[in-house]
Amino acid sequence: MVLTTSEIEKLLDNAKLRHTKQRTQLAKMLFKAENRHFTAEQLHKEAQIAGHTISLATIYNTLHQFRRAGLLRQVIVEPGKVYFDTNTEPHHHFYIEDDGELLDVERNKVKISTLPEIPKDCNIQEMDVIIRLRKK
Amino acid sequence: MVLTTSEIEKLLDNAKLRHTKQRTQLAKMLFKAENRHFTAEQLHKEAQIAGHTISLATIYNTLHQFRRAGLLRQVIVEPGKVYFDTNTEPHHHFYIEDDGELLDVERNKVKISTLPEIPKDCNIQEMDVIIRLRKK
DNA sequence: CTGTGTGCAAACTCTTTGCATAAGT
């Protein structure tokens, strides 16, 4: 996203979320830089290293609030671990299994020319393409 | 798969797994019918309804043994839940979010004409396409 | 017999929840 501090404040306003210390700190960590992928645990560690006081529970709460506000997306690539992605545009992923790293793949880099017939009475909600990689 | 009892016995032989009561019962539940998708929990319930005596731990152990033997595949579509799939051919999935149901999509029904550049020093391990559906 | 498999319960990991306290507006 790469937003400025004042843009981040607008983001919170739009989401009708109070500008608390923790929320603002997390928002800055997430949206001041390029798109990123992370787990709650990773973000927690990172916040602590940055010297912020924030509990893991608050990280989870905040991430879900951001997700509901459309600022984050969940990516499921491994059992028992939820990744979050600051890129909310439709796109795909590389997943490097060796070290659990997620990389964005722009949507137009994967051309899907044929789609299967969708079961009647269903709508497509989303389409995930995960290309699993192993290091040589 | 739709195998006969004797084919299932060969399956276990090839995987170098003893023909124990529980293992054989599970193998029959899984491979005597068409391809299916299920969680360990679901399979456990089903086994109990069928009157089999088998613990959840043994279900997990057996599923992982089958997976190592290449008889099953894992599919990750939801946080905190692992689905298994008896279809080990490369293929894709519909996931009906409303009721947690997985459906196979044959590989040739999804034509991918362009692929992104793979990071150097990596190989494609697998490619998952999950089409998430919602009921109207 | 010998070694592997099984069931149970306990442990573990990740995530969510309840509740008292703290902070925002």
Next chain:
DNA sequence: ACTTATGCAAAGAGTTTGCACACAG
């Protein structure tokens, strides 16, 4: 003041593991 957010610890879901006993070869 009033309301919402936070932190902690406890609870929860799904899965894995350790160990004594049971069973297959």
